[in-house]
Amino acid sequence: MLLCDIGNTSYHFLDDERSFKESVGTFNPQNIQEKVYYISVNHAVNAEIANLVNWIDISSLINRERYYETMGIDRIAAVEAVENAIVVDAGSAVTVDAVKEGVYMGGFIYPGMKAMQKSYKDISPALDYSFNFELNLDKMPKNSQDAISYGYLKTLYTEVMLHNLPVILTGGDAKVFAKIFKEADVDERLVFKGMKKILQKADRC
Amino acid sequence: MLLCDIGNTSYHFLDDERSFKESVGTFNPQNIQEKVYYISVNHAVNAEIANLVNWIDISSLINRERYYETMGIDRIAAVEAVENAIVVDAGSAVTVDAVKEGVYMGGFIYPGMKAMQKSYKDISPALDYSFNFELNLDKMPKNSQDAISYGYLKTLYTEVMLHNLPVILTGGDAKVFAKIFKEADVDERLVFKGMKKILQKADRC
Incomplete structure (x- = not known):
């Protein structure tokens, strides 16, 4: 399972046990084909990934x-x-x-x-x-x-x-x-x- | 007795019981004729008043x-x-x-x-x-x-x-x-x- 915590400067991923970061400035979220469960505080990125069906915003699952x-x-x-x-x-x-x-x-x-x-x-x-x-x-x-x-x-x-x-x-x-x-x-x-x-x-x- | 606490932006005076402030930018210390006991954290003002005999720096009196x-x-x-x-x-x-x-x-x-x-x-x-x-x-x-x-x-x-x-x-x-x-x-x-x-x-x- 791929998780992603999107901040103002970077995408922080956790792929099972391996964690890695990608820069908001250079990383293209379309390059990822598998399902990504994410949270984000970055409005610009939100707009970019809203239409990518494999990027799933989990914030709505929280009470x-x-x-x-x-x-x-x-x-x-x-x-x-x-x-x-x-x-x-x-x-x-x-x-x-x-x-x-x-x-x-x-x-x-x-x-x-x-x-x-x-x-x-x-x-x-x-x-x-x-x-x-x-x-x-x-x-x-x-x-x-x-x-x-x-x-x-x-x-x-x-x-x-x-x-x-x-x-x-x-x-x-x-x-x-x-x-x-x-x-x-x-x-x-x-x-x-x-x-x-x-x-x-x-x-x- | 006139006391003065000189900061980065103002001269803060105490004249017996009355306290008042003058701006560092506009106030001319030569305008004061009486004795002033002062402390100062303002290097520019220090240079300006060093030669005025009625301005007395009391910092040397402190242990x-x-x-x-x-x-x-x-x-x-x-x-x-x-x-x-x-x-x-x-x-x-x-x-x-x-x-x-x-x-x-x-x-x-x-x-x-x-x-x-x-x-x-x-x-x-x-x-x-x-x-x-x-x-x-x-x-x-x-x-x-x-x-x-x-x-x-x-x-x-x-x-x-x-x-x-x-x-x-x-x-x-x-x-x-x-x-x-x-x-x-x-x-x-x-x-x-x-x-x-x-x-x-x-x-x-």
Whole structure:
């Protein structure tokens, strides 16, 4: 079974156990002949694949009442994969969603690493540092690089841990964030797990 | 006694009890004849006033060993004003500094409101919201505006409150932030209080 999670910049496929990415700019979805079950946050791609009969949008199979209207379908798919966890999806944005005993509790959105670094730099060139992921979380910083790293990472960490739920990291920056969230499980295929669960519930596979 | 806190965009004066601002772009420091005790983070202005004998830089009166080398002098002045508090200075950046029983514990830097809003907007036009300062901090959000407001404000709030110190809000956005930090004292003249204390310690007034 071929699954695809379409973002703003890439098609992320899972072909049984092999996962791979194709660039939105260069990949032609018509090149795939087999059935593809997909979710997409990319409106341009949606228009392109709407008429391809082998591309099947699974978003209509989800009971969306649990969620809110403008919530991204990729966030929903990740949340569908878990029963009791706080999911931190670290990409261009960092989305944080809590599920307690199968009930979606809500979530929040935090800037991704690149956006936040730019934000500090735009305030002042004196704040143009990369983040220190080896940061000591138990001590208030006394240097500029740690002061911005703590501002970005420790505030997020403290809030996430407050919810007393197992933490699951996913998204492109999951492994980097794992240096801060030492207790977390990294699961880069969480969205695909959610997609499979949605298909199983709907008896589609 | 005339005090002045010079930032990147304005001269902030305190003349006994009256405080007022002048724009860096249009104000001519030579127009002031009386003695001005100042601190400044503005290198261009520093060069302009270095030869004016009535403008007295008080930064050399501070025992800077307590602090770190690249720490802004305005942050240091605010910290000098308190004995036991966490100071949240909300301006173009939000600086957070902790002082416990007279000892500086360190601090961190978080993006200011405008920078953070731009950061969300740059990630996606779908995240282009103003922040909701009426946000319910006890509930994970289920709509986009609250999801980014919580991401910006609740993470900061949780981290600040964790330190179990009285919270003092200062800076241009102090009153707006007070809607979230309901327990905090707002003191828009904290930097001036610190400057006075520095002068008193040095027997200069």
